[in-house]
Amino acid sequence: MGSSRGHTLMEVGPDGVALITIVNPPVNSLSFDVLRSLKESYDQALQREDVKAIVVTGAKGKFSGGFDISAFGSIHEAKERPQPGWISVEIITDTIEAARKPSVAAIDGLALGGGLELAMACNARLSTPTAQLGLPELQLGIIPGFGGTQRLPRLVGLTKALEMMLTSKPVKGKEAFSLGLVDGLVSPDELVNSARQWALDILGRRRPWVASLYKTDKLEPLGEAREILKFARDQTRKRAPNLQHPLVCIDVIEAGIVSGPRAGLWKEAESFEGLVNSDTCKSLIHVFFSQRGSSKVPGVTDRGLVPRRVKKVAILGGGLMGSGIATALILSNYPVILKEVNEKFLDAGINRIKANLQSRVKKGRLTTENFERVISLLKGSLNYEDFGDVDMVIEAVVENVSLKQQIFSDLEKYCPPHCILASNTSTIDLNLIGEKTKSQDRIVGAHFFSPAHVMPLLEIVRTKHTSPQVIVDLLDIAKKIKKTPVVVGNCTGFAVNRMFFPYTQAGLLLVEHGADVYQIDKVITKFGMPMGPFRLADLVGFGVAVATGMQFMENFPERTYKSMLIPLLQEDKRAGETTRKGFYLYDDKRKARPDPELKNFIEKSRSISGVSVDPKLAKLQEKDIIEMIFFPVVNEACRVLDEGIAVKAADLDISSVMGMGFPPYRGGIIFWADSLGSKYIYSRLEKWSESYGEFFKPCSYLAARAAKGIPLGASVEQAKSRL
Numbered sequence: 001m002g003s004s005r006g007h008t009l010m011e012v013g014p015d016g017v018a019l020i021t022i023v024n025p026p027v028n029s030l031s032f033d034v035l036r037s038l039k040e041s042y043d044q045a046l047q048r049e050d051v052k053a054i055v056v057t058g059a060k061g062k063f064s065g066g067f068d069i070s071a072f073g074s075i076h077e078a079k080e081r082p083q084p085g086w087i088s089v090e091i092i093t094d095t096i097e098a099a100r101k102p103s104v105a106a107i108d109g110l111a112l113g114g115g116l117e118l119a120m121a122c123n124a125r126l127s128t129p130t131a132q133l134g135l136p137e138l139q140l141g142i143i144p145g146f147g148g149t150q151r152l153p154r155l156v157g158l159t160k161a162l163e164m165m166l167t168s169k170p171v172k173g174k175e176a177f178s179l180g181l182v183d184g185l186v187s188p189d190e191l192v193n194s195a196r197q198w199a200l201d202i203l204g205r206r207r208p209w210v211a212s213l214y215k216t217d218k219l220e221p222l223g224e225a226r227e228i229l230k231f232a233r234d235q236t237r238k239r240a241p242n243l244q245h246p247l248v249c250i251d252v253i254e255a256g257i258v259s260g261p262r263a264g265l266w267k268e269a270e271s272f273e274g275l276v277n278s279d280t281c282k283s284l285i286h287v288f289f290s291q292r293g294s295s296k297v298p299g300v301t302d303r304g305l306v307p308r309r310v311k312k313v314a315i316l317g318g319g320l321m322g323s324g325i326a327t328a329l330i331l332s333n334y335p336v337i338l339k340e341v342n343e344k345f346l347d348a349g350i351n352r353i354k355a356n357l358q359s360r361v362k363k364g365r366l367t368t369e370n371f372e373r374v375i376s377l378l379k380g381s382l383n384y385e386d387f388g389d390v391d392m393v394i395e396a397v398v399e400n401v402s403l404k405q406q407i408f409s410d411l412e413k414y415c416p417p418h419c420i421l422a423s424n425t426s427t428i429d430l431n432l433i434g435e436k437t438k439s440q441d442r443i444v445g446a447h448f449f450s451p452a453h454v455m456p457l458l459e460i461v462r463t464k465h466t467s468p469q470v471i472v473d474l475l476d477i478a479k480k481i482k483k484t485p486v487v488v489g490n491c492t493g494f495a496v497n498r499m500f501f502p503y504t505q506a507g508l509l510l511v512e513h514g515a516d517v518y519q520i521d522k523v524i525t526k527f528g529m530p531m532g533p534f535r536l537a538d539l540v541g542f543g544v545a546v547a548t549g550m551q552f553m554e555n556f557p558e559r560t561y562k563s564m565l566i567p568l569l570q571e572d573k574r575a576g577e578t579t580r581k582g583f584y585l586y587d588d589k590r591k592a593r594p595d596p597e598l599k600n601f602i603e604k605s606r607s608i609s610g611v612s613v614d615p616k617l618a619k620l621q622e623k624d625i626i627e628m629i630f631f632p633v634v635n636e637a638c639r640v641l642d643e644g645i646a647v648k649a650a651d652l653d654i655s656s657v658m659g660m661g662f663p664p665y666r667g668g669i670i671f672w673a674d675s676l677g678s679k680y681i682y683s684r685l686e687k688w689s690e691s692y693g694e695f696f697k698p699c700s701y702l703a704a705r706a707a708k709g710i711p712l713g714a715s716v717e718q719a720k721s722r723l
């Protein structure tokens with residue numbers, strides 16, 4: 001047996017109440033060890049004559065974050081696989097809920113997944129007003145497996161229960177109380193004592209003794225329930241056409257409503273077994289840990305450095321990026337100075353920030369009161385005078401090397417010596433930007449994705465000189481502004497843009513050889529991307545597309561596919577969505593429709609490239625389109641890994657998910673590639689490179705791993721140990 005993962009503690013008070021506390025830091029997750037210990041504590045409490053009632057709670061202000069997600073690994077490897085129903089029926093239902101001594105859950109902090117399911121099996125629940133309660137299992141590709149599919153609808157009604165499960169969104173204690181999910185709201189310091197009293201009151205019949213599983217008052221009548229379930233199914237099929245498990249969840253809920261909760265519990269247990277071993281579940285769990293792992297950087301975060309407090313930030317440039325970044329910062333309570341070169345630009349920048357916030361107000365995500373508070377954190381400026389006490393500057397001006405060099409040497413003069421000097425450049429070498437300063441150790445890239453206040457990823461770009469302290473500081477800021485950070489090395493395009501450059505390139509290559517623009521986009525969206533390469537190029541705008549294209553052409557000429565298609569479209573005054581014309585035509589509501597004239601431009605670019613229609617590429621199957629578009633992306637991702645631009649494959653997985661919308665249920669670009677196998681990818685690329693040129697040529701990393709059958713995601717050490 002490995003080291004124990006958590007336990008429960010039981011303490012019996014003079015009042016005859018046994019307090020069972022879940023102890024498994026950091027979130028008191030329900031590992032197999034905790035569950036076994038919970039069962040033991042219960043068996044003891046039920047046997048002991050001095051115990052009259054039970055209170056369940058979690059240590060250190062957290063009830064429980066649910067089943068131990070790291071234990072899924074041992075389930076997948078079949079190391080530990082309990083009998084179906086051992087937990088949900090034997091422990092939760094037949095031991096806890098059916099006990100002849102009442103249980104009350106005392107919930108502070110969080111009760112998620114299995115945590116909430118355990119609480120729902122208690123005869124009553126008390127919560128603090130701010131605790132988070134929810135069933136987020138679907139986010140992991142599974143369904144609630146400790147009876148949640150049966151108990152939640154019986155406590156809050158079918159509509160709300162479906163919403164909570166299908167969106168994975170938790171509710172706060174206060175809302176949980178109004179829904180009937182908890183029976184009382186108590187402050188954290190009175191929580192356990194109130195729960196003890198509540199348990200004794202149940203025993204004394206002063207409060208109802210409820211078994212949630214058999215409640216019926218909140219359930220809609222059968223006919224209505226069927227309508228609600230049908231609606232939920234239709235919506236789910238539309239919203240997540242590639243996913244099975246949300247539909248399975250609805251089926252399991254229905255089984256309980258139609259055939260009774262006990263039958264529902266068994267169906268839940270059976271379905272859970274099937275889902276837990278699905279690729280979707282494995283992928284989503286990989287994404288969960290990749291996301292948390294991205295802020296652990298070897299050689300940086302393992303040195304015991306403490307992030308410094310950043311009290312004030314200055315942003316240079318109020319354009320689209322600068323204003324988005326400012327919005328993200330003030331929303332997280334950072335005071336911001338926005339600097340522009342003249343009044344006109346400054347006003348425009350401030351108005352953009354206001355518009356960003358207004359759109360939140362409109363969506364109900366920001367109150368008018370908070371709008372005022374947030375906007376008061378913003379100050380405009382036309383000079384560097386206010387820069388004397390800023391702790392970080394983020395430069396977000398146009399991509400011009402000499403302008404940036406000038407700015408950074410000015411910053412060195414006006415900012416305090418500890419101030420972090422960050423650039424939001426997406427293309428320019430940071431070493432070049434900092435060339436004229438003596439501050440190279442505090443120069444770092446903070447690459448946001450547009451729109452910066454919405455997109456969840458932040459690339460933190462370090463040069464060889466960037467100090468670990470500065471990176472630790474930026475990781476902390478990322479967390480505070482709720483972005484997932486990835487720390488990457490300095491190169492053209494960094495990790496995300498570099499990996500995804502071949503995405504558009506592959507699209508252009510295929511189209512010049514006869515494939516259809518709209519079919520490619522359709523297939524790629526069906527695969528799960530938010531947009532195909534052409535719709536994306538329209539959104540980004542041809543100006544940007546061409547500018548980045550030039551960068552790649554300069555730096556990686558041998559593998560850049562040179563197509564004149566976009567420049568030809570530009571000549572026709574097309575720039576993408578902003579001009580309502582690109583690869584698509586756009587109406588007033590920015591809805592895209594195919595353009596019958598596009599083929600003329602394609603023919604022209606084809607003749608410039610000297611390429612003729614290849615009958616094979618003109619009639620590609622879906623699978624081939626997916627592979628020809630994504631294998632070059634995989635290939636580039638391998639180079640990024642090989643060059644050490646990214647420190648681990650999981651960072652590229654999370655970057656592809658958060659930066660480009662790669663479907664999380666496929667686990668990220670490298671994880672997905674490994675599900676197909678390095679050998680297969682290599683052989684396909686090799687073959688295409690013979691017919692269509694260097695663009696497809698597999699890199700040496702891919703070749704080496706394919707030759708030995710080593711997964712692309714295995715670390716260098718793992719790879720060595722497999723030789």
Ligand SMILES: C[C@H](O)CC(=O)SCCNC(=O)CCNC(=O)[C@H](O)C(C)(C)COP(=O)(O)OP(=O)(O)OC[C@H]1O[C@@H](n2cnc3c(N)ncnc32)[C@H](O)[C@@H]1OP(=O)(O)O
Pocket residue numbers: 026027029065066067068069070110112113114115117136137140143144145146148292293
């Ligand atoms: C059978 C059942 O129905 C199946 C289940 O219960 S499946 C599990 C359902 N529960 C969940 O999905 C909750 C997942 N966790 C979360 O959403 C968030 O971690 C949280 C809201 C609990 C806390 O968020 P936050 O404070 O931002 O901290 P976060 O960095 O995410 O987590 C802190 C640590 O706890 C770990 N952790 C969180 N929940 C965990 C869980 N359920 N199991 C194991 N570890 C968990 C994280 O991996 C992280 O570890 P690290 O410090 O080593 O990286």
